[in-house]
Amino acid sequence: MSSIQIIVNLVGTAALQTLIMVFASTVFSLILGFPLGILLCTADPLTGISPKPVLHQALTRIVNVLRSFPFIILMILLFPLSRVLIGTSIGTSAAILPLSIAAAPFVARIIETALKEVDTGVVQAARSMGSTNMQIIIKVLLPEALPSLVSGITLTIINLIGYSAMAGAIGGGGLGDLAIRYGYQRFRTDIMIASVIIILLLVEIIQFTGSKISSALQKSR
Amino acid sequence: MQIRLEALEKSYKTDSSLIKAVQSISLDIPSNTVFGIIGKSGAGKSTLVRLISLLEKPDSGSVYYGGERVDNLEGMDLITKRRGIGMIFQNFNLFSSRTAAGNIAYPLEICGIQKSVIHERVKELLALVGLTDRGNAPVSTLSGGQKQRVAIARALANNPGILFCDEATSALDPQTTRSILYLLREIQKKMNLTIVMITHQMEVVRDACEYVAVLDDGKVCEQGRVTDIFTHPQSPVTKDFLSHISLSLSEDAPCPDGIVRWSQDGGHYTLRFLGDKTGEPILSRASRICSVDFNIRAGGIQHVSTRDIGSLIVDIEGSQNGIEKALAYLKEEGVIVEDREGNIL
Numbered sequence: 255m256s257s258i259q260i261i262v263n264l265v266g267t268a269a270l271q272t273l274i275m276v277f278a279s280t281v282f283s284l285i286l287g288f289p290l291g292i293l294l295c296t297a298d299p300l301t302g303i304s305p306k307p308v309l310h311q312a313l314t315r316i317v318n319v320l321r322s323f324p325f326i327i328l329m330i331l332l333f334p335l336s337r338v339l340i341g342t343s344i345g346t347s348a349a350i351l352p353l354s355i356a357a358a359p360f361v362a363r364i365i366e367t368a369l370k371e372v373d374t375g376v377v378q379a380a381r382s383m384g385s386t387n388m389q390i391i392i393k394v395l396l397p398e399a400l401p402s403l404v405s406g407i408t409l410t411i412i413n414l415i416g417y418s419a420m421a422g423a424i425g426g427g428g429l430g431d432l433a434i435r436y437g438y439q440r441f442r443t444d445i446m447i448a449s450v451i452i453i454l455l456l457v458e459i460i461q462f463t464g465s466k467i468s469s470a471l472q473k474s475r
Numbered sequence: 476m477q478i479r480l481e482a483l484e485k486s487y488k489t490d491s492s493l494i495k496a497v498q499s500i501s502l503d504i505p506s507n508t509v510f511g512i513i514g515k516s517g518a519g520k521s522t523l524v525r526l527i528s529l530l531e532k533p534d535s536g537s538v539y540y541g542g543e544r545v546d547n548l549e550g551m552d553l554i555t556k557r558r559g560i561g562m563i564f565q566n567f568n569l570f571s572s573r574t575a576a577g578n579i580a581y582p583l584e585i586c587g588i589q590k591s592v593i594h595e596r597v598k599e600l601l602a603l604v605g606l607t608d609r610g611n612a613p614v615s616t617l618s619g620g621q622k623q624r625v626a627i628a629r630a631l632a633n634n635p636g637i638l639f640c641d642e643a644t645s646a647l648d649p650q651t652t653r654s655i656l657y658l659l660r661e662i663q664k665k666m667n668l669t670i671v672m673i674t675h676q677m678e679v680v681r682d683a684c685e686y687v688a689v690l691d692d693g694k695v696c697e698q699g700r701v702t703d704i705f706t707h708p709q710s711p712v713t714k715d716f717l718s719h720i721s722l723s724l725s726e727d728a729p730c731p732d733g734i735v736r737w738s739q740d741g742g743h744y745t746l747r748f749l750g751d752k753t754g755e756p757i758l759s760r761a762s763r764i765c766s767v768d769f770n771i772r773a774g775g776i777q778h779v780s781t782r783d784i785g786s787l788i789v790d791i792e793g794s795q796n797g798i799e800k801a802l803a804y805l806k807e808e809g810v811i812v813e814d815r816e817g818n819i820l
Contacts, residue, residue, distance in 0.1 A: 379568035382530055382639075383582040383629075384558030393585065397572035475571045475613045 257444075264432060265448045271346050271427035272456070275418045279353035280411050286358035290317070291365025292391060301370065303377060304387050317359040325356050325417055329424055349418070349426030357414055364406035368399040401471040408464025412457055419453075429453050476541045476636035476669050478504040478527065483536035485522055496522035497533070498693040504686070506541075509663055509670040511680040511701070513716060514690030521641065523690065524673045528562055528639045529553060540637070558586060561630030565642035567622040569614045575625045576601065576610035582632045600628040604658065620651035627658065631666065638663075640672045644679055656683040677716045681705065689713045741790045742772040744802075744820075747811040748785040757808050758787075765801040767793030 294313055297306040323331075329352040333343040336351045372395050380394045396403070419430020429449045437446020485497040496519045504510045514520040525531040527538055529545060538546040545556055569578050576597050583593045601607050604624040614622065623643060630638055640659070644652040660683055663670050672684055680687045680701055688698035689712055696710040708714045748757075758769050773788040791798050802820060805812055812820045
């Protein structure tokens with residue numbers, strides 16, 4: 255096998271691992287973070303449509319604690335949970351759990367911020383027309399905030415690409431891991447460069463697509 | 476629907492003090508009228524409208540819609556009651572994620588009405604506010620007046636008995652204000668609505684309302700028929716409002732340049748006096764010297780930045796020769812003379 259072929263094989267496998275990790279953890283962190291973000295916005299004691307000071311305080315604490323954990327520590331702390339949920343604490347699929355847990359509070363904040371940007375007057379109008387809180391969330395807050403939500407999700411995906419580089423520490427593989435093991439530890443600069451270029455391309459494509467969707471949504475209104 | 480307020484109280488706590496926004500307000504708003512509530516910023520009118528429209532609960536006192544107490548409703552009862560009232564706002568508060576038609580459809584959607592029924596109703600409402608062909612327009616492409624029309628259509632979608640207008644014309648220019656007020660009055664008659672209009676503009680009260688309550692410092696300081704309040708204002712606040720009223724909104728006496736015209740007859744010449752000439756008795760001198768008579772039809776003063784321009788619309792009576800002499804004299808004195816078409820002579 256020529257060295258080019260080896261590089262393509264290595265980088266290809268790693269890129270696939272990265273894509274799996276990022277895609278899966280994006281989906282799971284959204285599932286976890288989206289309701290949390292909606293709750294943070296609606297339960298806000300001052301601006302929420304259904305103020306719940308105690309719940310809001312509790313959620314804020316949880317989100318802040320999770321966000322302040324260094325990711326590498328979080329991964330190790332979540333070993334037992336990974337074993338229970340996924341059956342193993344190492345490998346690509348095992349890395350998805352800590353990635354999702356780490357990104358969920360980030361998603362929650364991003365959703366909260368996006369929803370809070372919606373004009374309070376518009377929410378008041380919806381309330382004056384007799385909307386239930388659920389209708390305000392689904393028919394007003396989410397559609398009104400859609401462009402910011404898309405930007406926020408784009409940001410989350412890009413952050414997860416960065417985090418996934420650390421997944422190598424628990425054998426998760428991926429492009430970041432490849433760059434460290436081959437490029438740094440085995441002095442294979444060519445593989446390092448190839449990995450970095452692929453990561454760069456991924457980030458560029460995702461950012462470009464996200465921005466395009468967001469501005470198209472903004473333009474159509 | 477008739478609205479009755481009994482001893483409404485509402486206060487807000489700030490860090491340092493307690494602000495009494497609404498203090499023992501009792502009002503009877505008759506059915507089927509346009510009722511104005513006027514007050515300066517901070518007089519408590521926004522709080523009051525939020526209390527009457529069930530967006531907030533009063534600290535004490537009660538609100539009745541057609542004899543039924545509504546301020547103590549909770550949960551689904553409150554939501555159902557809100558669906559029976561309409562509200563429009565200063566900033567329109569339209570959903571930017573929806574088209575004009577989508578905005579009007581919203582209150583119908585939340586009541587679970589069938590799509591086909593909604594479609595028909597939206598068409599009717601668009602026609603009612605004169606926007607038949609703008610249904611698919613995104614909200615951002617509409618002008619201020621059009622936005623408020625969409626908001627009115629949206630507020631009326633569920634055939635409410637009451638329509639609240641919270642400073643609904645304050646963000647609009649005088650012409651648009653006039654057309655929106657006209658539309659509201661038309662709709663009021665057509666739909667047997669009770670309209671409660673919150674405003675800080677006496678012009679709006681004059682042009683649209685039948686009754687008015689004047690609010691100051693959280694209390695009602697005067698109320699009654701608009702005609703009575705205008706002719707016999709009692710409180711200093713009302714007098715102050717009336718003294719600052721601009722004439723430019725009235726439909727019956729259009730006076731775009733600040734000139735009061737008692738009638739549209741005659742008026743062959745418009746004389747314009749610049750600031751420094753307004754102190755001299757030019758007209759009576761011209762009248763004496765050229766033996767002509769001036770018949771003043773209308774007059775007014777315009778403030779143009781730092782200068783005042785006085786305008787008089789006049790007819791000049793006398794011999795042809797005398798009139799020409801008089802015009803020449805006026806021009807000599809620095810008065811700008813225009814004919815009926817606005818050409819400078």
